Amino acid sequence: MKTFLLIVYLIVTLWSALSIIFYGSRPTKSLSWLLAILALPFAGPILYYLFGVNRRKFKFFTLRQTQKRKLYNETYNELKNTKNSISLNSFDYPKLGKLIKNNTFFLPYGGNDVKVLNDGIETFDAIFKAIEESKVFIHLQYYIFKEGELTERFYEIFKRKIKEGVEVRLIYDSVGSFGFRGKTIKKFKDIGVKAYPMMPLRFGNLLFTLNYRNHRKIVIVDGTIGFIGGVNVSDKYIKAISELGVWNDLHLKIEGPVVNSLHRVFIKDYHFASNEEMLLNEKYLPSSQSKGDSVVQIVSGGPDSKQPVIMQQYIAMINSAVESIYIANPYFIPGTTVLQALKIAALSGIKIYLLVPKHSDSLMAKYSMFSRFEELLAIGVQIFLREDFSHSKVIIIDEKLASVGSGNFDYRSFEHNFEANALIYNEKVTKTISDEFKSYCSTNISIDYSTFKERSILNKFLEGIAKFFSPLL
Numbered sequence: 001m002k003t004f005l006l007i008v009y010l011i012v013t014l015w016s017a018l019s020i021i022f023y024g025s026r027p028t029k030s031l032s033w034l035l036a037i038l039a040l041p042f043a044g045p046i047l048y049y050l051f052g053v054n055r056r057k058f059k060f061f062t063l064r065q066t067q068k069r070k071l072y073n074e075t076y077n078e079l080k081n082t083k084n085s086i087s088l089n090s091f092d093y094p095k096l097g098k099l100i101k102n103n104t105f106f107l108p109y110g111g112n113d114v115k116v117l118n119d120g121i122e123t124f125d126a127i128f129k130a131i132e133e134s135k136v137f138i139h140l141q142y143y144i145f146k147e148g149e150l151t152e153r154f155y156e157i158f159k160r161k162i163k164e165g166v167e168v169r170l171i172y173d174s175v176g177s178f179g180f181r182g183k184t185i186k187k188f189k190d191i192g193v194k195a196y197p198m199m200p201l202r203f204g205n206l207l208f209t210l211n212y213r214n215h216r217k218i219v220i221v222d223g224t225i226g227f228i229g230g231v232n233v234s235d236k237y238i239k240a241i242s243e244l245g246v247w248n249d250l251h252l253k254i255e256g257p258v259v260n261s262l263h264r265v266f267i268k269d270y271h272f273a274s275n276e277e278m279l280l281n282e283k284y285l286p287s288s289q290s291k292g293d294s295v296v297q298i299v300s301g302g303p304d305s306k307q308p309v310i311m312q313q314y315i316a317m318i319n320s321a322v323e324s325i326y327i328a329n330p331y332f333i334p335g336t337t338v339l340q341a342l343k344i345a346a347l348s349g350i351k352i353y354l355l356v357p358k359h360s361d362s363l364m365a366k367y368s369m370f371s372r373f374e375e376l377l378a379i380g381v382q383i384f385l386r387e388d389f390s391h392s393k394v395i396i397i398d399e400k401l402a403s404v405g406s407g408n409f410d411y412r413s414f415e416h417n418f419e420a421n422a423l424i425y426n427e428k429v430t431k432t433i434s435d436e437f438k439s440y441c442s443t444n445i446s447i448d449y450s451t452f453k454e455r456s457i458l459n460k461f462l463e464g465i466a467k468f469f470s471p472l473l
Helices: 002-023 027-039 043-052 064-076 094-104 120-132 149-163 183-190 203-209 259-274 309-320 336-347 363-370 373-377 411-416 427-443 449-453 457-472
Strands: 109-117 137-142 167-173 194-198 218-221 225-229 251-255 294-301 324-328 351-357 382-386 394-397 401-405 419-425
Touching (some): 064 259, 109 120, 109 259, 109 427, 120 149, 120 225, 120 251, 137 259, 149 167, 183 194, 225 259, 225 401, 225 419, 251 419, 259 419, 309 336, 309 411, 309 419, 382 427, 394 427, 419 427
Parallel strands (some): 351 382
Antiparallel strands (some): 401 419
């Protein structure tokens, strides 16, 4: 029996090692997986098989749905109707606008009103008000839709609105919303909510769906009001239910022509989740009137994108900076490419401020994040630690351009997750966000380079281990 197990172990380990060598996407990630399969007998190869296999290189693992999603982008993209869009040739950020357009098929649109929602309570108050006033439909998409006070309130509003003839559709991630099933989901369906999981955990799809998650947070009401940001449906955003306290996050309420772009992200995901309806008609994509003076462009990326859209968006923003870069993110674990872009900016004299939470919901993520700090501090990047847990995903350039959404600064958001951000080309709105950012920097701890260098050997060791495994996060 021992001999048999040894043979199996050697075969599986050899297969894993050869797979990494031949099909590894990046040397750092490949080395991390090699260490994992050698350090963790049987468990390492299993983890690699589930989370590490570069399935884009294997025809056997090419999901038909992924190919269909790519075909959908080419067939139904909004570039065939560019009404109300902004000319990229007369644009303040033409290269960035063209990059997003070529990667996502979404153009920037003017005439939008953008309201910044600074926390969970403000966000849900605005969402509940909007859906209470809905006349035609309510469409929601969340990574986490978790049982609690918030879901009960959604349920009660849905019940009333459906009786009034309003359509309600909900898509949720099957891993992030793992508890939203059984009697809970049946309760919503019984009142007429059309609810579907994104990439459900089924035997035939497990190898793909387990590692590729839909991380978007989107609400569309009547095709005229949209919400996007980092807030999930969980009571931790409105009250303290763990030692991290109330989670803080940034969200946006948008009205205007760009809501069409945001709704198209939902429509595509809903089509593939439900396998039923194609909502690409005037009822769901009405002609939007100008509501404000903000130019906004929607960024959507995921495993079905031909390029790492979110990573390229962040790099392009960093490269466009002239004076300052502000970044707030709970999982600041950039790869080599993004890190080099930040270093080039810092060494070019651009002021960089990084705002991250002092405490994290993931020790591995925390130590991996801290492992980058010394080299950034050494070149003048200022890093501030928030006492509360901030889940916001924000990058601000020159206090003129801002991105708010679901995309983190980590490998998962860059390569594995379906994400959505809103690019705001408006100095007034951006200043509102940057003023809030700077207020946190002025009231929270700034890391001193000389002090940080003297941190304990244990912390340095834990950071080193976490950094080695960070490509797997």
